[in-house]
Amino acid sequence: xxxxxxxxxxxxxxxxxDAGEVIDSSAGGAPLVYLQGAxxxxxxxxxxxxxxxxxxxxxxxxxxEDAYGEYAAELVSTLSRSMFEGVDELEVGMQFHASxxxxxxxxxxxxxxxxxxxxxxxxHPLAGQRLNFQVKIIDIRDxxxxxxxxxxxxxEGGHHH
Ligand SMILES: [Zn+2]
Numbered sequence: 001x002x003x004x005x006x007x008x009x010x011x012x013x014x015x016x017x018d019a020g021e022v023i024d025s026s027a028g029g030a031p032l033v034y035l036q037g038a039x040x041x042x043x044x045x046x047x048x049x050x051x052x053x054x055x056x057x058x059x060x061x062x063x064x065e066d067a068y069g070e071y072a073a074e075l076v077s078t079l080s081r082s083m084f085e086g087v088d089e090l091e092v093g094m095q096f097h098a099s100x101x102x103x104x105x106x107x108x109x110x111x112x113x114x115x116x117x118x119x120x121x122x123x124h125p126l127a128g129q130r131l132n133f134q135v136k137i138i139d140i141r142d143x144x145x146x147x148x149x150x151x152x153x154x155x156e157g158g159h160h161h
Contacts, residue, residue, distance in 0.1 A: 001140045003052045005037030008153045010139035011049070016132045023126070031138045033157030035147060042067045045133055052137050060133045071128030076111065076121045083118070090118060098122070 003009055010033045014025040026032050034040035036049065044066030048058065064070050084090055094110045098120075112119035143153065152159050 001053070001142075003036050003049050003137070003140055006143050006148050007036045008139075008141050008143045008147060008158075009034055009036050009049065009137065010157065012136045012138055014134045016134075018130055018132070023131075030157050033153045035143055035151065035153050038148075038151040040152060042131070044131075045135070048133075049135065049137070054137050054140055057134070057136045060135065062131045062133065064128050064130065067129070067131045068124040068126040069128075071123055075123050076119065079118045079120055081116050081118055096120075 001007070010031040012026045012031050014027060015023045017023055032041075036046065039046070042062060044062030045060060047066070048060040048062075052058065081090065084096075087094075090110060090113055092110050092113060095107050096110075097105055098108045099105055106122050107124070108120040108122045109125065110118060111121045147154055147158075150159070154160070
């Protein structure tokens with residue numbers, strides 16, 4: 001069986017940035033299980049895995065446009081501390097959910113604190129970065145109709161609901 005749309009796929013992976021630092025890895029834990037063709041993983045990785053078989057190992061460099069997008073300077077803005085009412089202490093690096101002008105929920109990260117000014121960044125933490133994946137395919141199976149309808153995998157490593 002090869003990886004194709006509507007297959008439930010289990011992979012072991014390690015994600016590093018261009019500096020060689022490990023950002024994320026399934027090592028020491030359970031494999032990542034995802035539904036191919038459902039946008040569960042970044043587009044560049046999903047595309048690279050299409051047609052692969054169990055046991056295949058691959059190294060994939062995904063450019064920002066096929067990962068978390070280019071870094072957008074316009075997503076950085078300065079807010080007043082009063083916007084963060086209810087938060088005891090603000091710290092650089094803290095993350096908050098905020099609603100973007102288009103109504104979508106986004107995560108903003110505090111980049112700088114200066115008096116009453118809080119500089120927040122709405123870019124994904126990995127925006128603008130090339131992502132280097134080392135992947136080994138562990139398992140491929142047909143997804144159930146329910147999984148396809150939900151757009152994600154159920155059971156071990158998947159959603160429980
Ligand atoms: Zn579901």
